Amino acid sequence: MKKLVTIAAALCLVLGLKAQTTPFNYKHSKGQLYEYAEFANGGHERYAINKVIQDSVLQFKPLQSENQSVGFTSSHFWMRFLLENTDDETKTYFLQTARPITDEVDLYQITNGDIKHYKSGDQIPFNERQVSHRASVFKIKLSAKSSSTFYLHLKSDGETINLPLNLYTESEFLLVNNQQQLFLGIFYGLLLLAGFIYLFFYSSLLEKTFLYYSLYVFSIALLQASLDGLIFEYILPRGFLNSKAVLITALLSNFFLLKYCASFLKIKERLRVVHYGFQFIYGCLVVLFIMVLISPQTMELSYPLSNVNGLLSLLLILTALGIMYVKRIPVDTYFSFGILFLVIGLLGFVMNNLSMLPNNFVTLNSAKFGSGFEVIFLSLSMTNLIRKLREEKELSQEQALKKSQEISELKSYFMSNMSHELRTPINAIMGIAEEQLASLKTVEDKKNYELIKHASLSLLSSVNDILDYEKIEKNQLILREEAFNPFLSLTQISNNWEAQAQNKGLAYQLEISQDFPKNACGDADRFQQIINNILSNAVKFTTHGHICFKANWELLPDDKYLFSFIISDTGVGMDTKRKEHVFDSFSQMRLDNKRRFGGVGLGLNIVNHLVNLFNGKIRIDSIKGEGTQVTLELPMKAIINKSSEINNESKEKSIRNTVNILVVEDNVMNQMIMKKLLSKGDNITFEVVNNGAESIEALKKAKYHLILMDLQMPVMDGFEATKIIRSGEIGEQLINLPIIAVTADTMDKTRQKVFDLGMNDYMTKPVKFDLLIEKINQFRQAV
The missing domain is CATH 1.20.1070 (Rhopdopsin 7-helix transmembrane proteins)
Known part of the structure; x- marks a missing residue:
């Protein structure tokens, strides 16, 4: 036995540890553990430890370096060495060996005939390793005045195998490990x-x-x-x-x-x-x-x-x-x-x-x-x-810069396509929800479908806001003028948000003045969008208390209505700084980066722009922690000499004549929705085809009084089909056949293109039953 001069010697003198050789001749020691160890190539045979202990099984030879490599191999390699604790107390050491990617590393400690087996290696689960460490590390305990023989078994799948032997005290191992982790x-x-x-x-x-x-x-x-x-x-x-x-x-x-x-x-x-x-x-x-x-x-x-x-x-x-x-x-x-x-x-x-x-x-x-x-x-x-x-x-x-115009056109195409792709499934979802709400009887049964309807309306509102924001940036947002029922629009929007408020446990109050007009001329969609966005904010930013919605009107001398609304809530309110930016785009994200209340942050920016287009006024009064009140005035053309409500116009017109309708729609879900809507109408028959090409063939075979034409379809779109019909190519008698565009594309360019091609009317998805029947009855007189 020979005391180590450096590492092993220090361990021997200070800690009472000796590294001993097994019976072989070795060169003059520099005090490193590898100089007292041997290794052997076991080939592809996996020997049991008892067999390896027999000297005749493997031919051991001295290690030649502190990190000896045996090259790329899948053979089994063994190392052995002996350690003796000459101290009077148990000592603990850490042995680090092999490369971290060596598949299997087994350590056998033999003391007085007793064999202890410890595992490590890249293919050994951490819960099976003696030391849960990324490298091949073993914790060695040597009893006082005792010696142990150690055998190491290493196996890889072909990667290089190295044979290092680094022995550390606990403090040394922690220091080395920390240095490695830092590096x-x-x-x-x-x-x-x-x-x-x-x-x-x-x-x-x-x-x-x-x-x-x-x-x-x-x-x-x-x-x-x-x-x-x-x-x-x-x-x-x-x-x-x-x-x-x-x-x-x-x-x-x-x-x-x-x-x-x-x-x-x-x-x-x-x-x-x-x-x-x-x-x-x-x-x-x-x-x-x-x-x-x-x-x-x-x-x-x-x-x-x-x-x-x-x-x-x-x-x-x-x-x-x-x-x-x-x-x-x-x-x-x-x-x-x-x-x-x-x-x-x-x-x-x-x-x-x-x-x-x-x-x-x-x-x-x-x-x-x-x-x-x-x-x-x-x-x-x-x-x-x-x-x-x-x-x-x-x-x-x-x-x-020259390509900017092309990019702008591409952006417009993208927005048009996004409008179609988003509104088309919303149309299907809302159609199914509306049908189920009409057929179900109990409140409990209707609850889930009301949830679907409200979620769809909220999504539709966000889609509209995004599309409108792009129009506002280009200064292309223009109001349309059409007859509509403002009373019906208000009650429908109010009913939706009343249900949302009640779901949050809020009290909701609607006050509409007597004889609120049911006939007006203006942009119905924008009118609804303004009210919807303000009510949406009231419900969204109120966690307790109540919401009050008051609607009044007066007739102005120049045959105009002045609609006035007050929407108040007991929500979070705003301080002066926030009020200064309330009409800015994405104001919620700028002022509340936690995004507590959701939304795309465009609602009031778009509302403000729309109110200006209506030549109206909007004022917001708010106290932080107490609530907000929005006061809104919207002037609109009056329809005075109307004998009955516009939304009941379809009932006033003769419905004795049966109208045969050709529905041109490629989306299966939208086909189903249109079938259900038309089936509820009086004296309506219809046929459904999948694209413009099929509509041309159908017109050659049967007589139709009206076409409901989708625009974006495979094979032949609605634009091309309309051109063919209006050209007289399939018959002079069909040139003036009424065609209503029914599309999810809400872009103004698309609307203008529809009328330029000679279509008679334009509807956007989601399709509303009352509006659909109203437009059908406008053309029923020609039947």
Whole structure:
């Protein structure tokens, strides 16, 4: 037995620990534990510990270095050493060995014939490890005046196996572990920061070089996290991808490095021959990726091949740089330094694994140092790229201005399409809810459908606000003039919000003056939108108390109504600062970033704009914590000499004649809604077709008195079908056939286009039954 001179000697003298050799001759000791240990290759045979203890089973030989590598292998390796505690009390130590990605690491402690077995390794669940740590760590206890023989078993799936033996006291282990955690935190923090920054630049500039670089940095972080055991600890504790994480992340980092370099250096445009080399490496990466997934045997082979492929990739990049320097093609200096550090770091990592470099903090983490410096220098090169891109953008501003009109038209198309795509399903939902509410008898049965209806109305209001905001920005919002029933509009909106208020436990009061007009001329949709948005805010911002809605009117001398409304609540109220910005767009998000009350923050901004279009007035009085009162005045043309209510107009007209209607609609749900609505009308027959082309064929075969035409449909849309009908192509008698557009597109351009094509009327989805019957009866007289 020989006392250790450095680590082992210190442990012996201070802590009473001796490292002893098993019977073999060893060179002069420097005091490191590996000098007192032996290792053996067990091949592909998994021997039991009892068999290994027999010297005849395995041929042990001395370890040659402190971090000896046995290369890429799937064989079973064993190490053994003996420790003796010469002190009078039990001692505890931590043994750190193997690489964190070694699949299986077993420690056997043999004391007086008693064998204790501890587990660790990348394929061992944390709850089965003796020490729950990302690395292969064991906690060793040595009783007073005792010795123990230790056997270590290591097994991997083809990855490099290293044989380090680092013994620490508890305080030493905590210190080393904290230093490692600090280093890893700085390293991964740097990578993640760089990755997210350049991902942000990509989202802003849409330059693929930023995307490839960001993905490369993320893949490097994942690769190092796999090598450090962090992927196993936090992301993939088990499963199919767990054992393949190192290879997959290595292949991804290789791929994105090449893509980044090819994009940054513009290899395809500048170096055609080198570009083919890049394509070859891409093909190799695909093959290697497939090998990783096929079987354990092919995956084992892919470990060394992936390393070779990585070295070839670096050589290819260096070759490209060399050629560009020879051809005097400008190359960013920071980029060259970044690649140089990457090469140095990887070479240091490989040489350390092969025991060609001493085992210390720098060599063990050379790949991290190389990657870290590489990221710093490549990031500096990317800042130069940003500068160049900015200069190019400045030069292309004139061209961008020329394209602004095209972008504006595209935006209008998008808004029109969004209107159609959002309002179409809302139409179906509201139609079903309305039908069920009409058929169900009990309040309990109606409750869910009322919830659906109110939610749909709220969603529809938000959609309208978003679409209107775009019109307001372009100064394209124009009021329409049409006959409507303001009394019916008010009561319908009020009933909706009364139900919402009651659901919140609020008292709700509606006061409408006597003989409130039922006939007026103006923009009914905008009238309803103003009232709806103000009531919406009252209910939304009130958590207790009551809401009061008062509606009055007076007849002005110039045959106009002046509608006045007061909507008061006991809600949260506003202070003076908030009142100053209440009509600003997105005011809620600016003033209350917690978004406590929901909504898109456009309601009052749009209300204010609409009130001005009506030549009306709006005033808001509010006290924080006490409530808000909105006073509103809206002038509107009066319809004085009307014998009955407009909403009952359909009942006044003759309904003796049967009207045959052709419904042109591609959406199955909307077809169902239209069928149910028309089925409730008097003396109405109808046929449903799926698109404009089918409508043309139907008109050739049967006589129809009216067409309800959707606009956006496959095969042939409503615009094209209307052109054909109005042209007389399918018969002169059909040129003047009434056509009503029924669409989810609320854009003014679409409305104008409908009338320019010769359609007779225009309805938006969701379709209201009363309005539908009213418009049908307007054309029934011609039957």
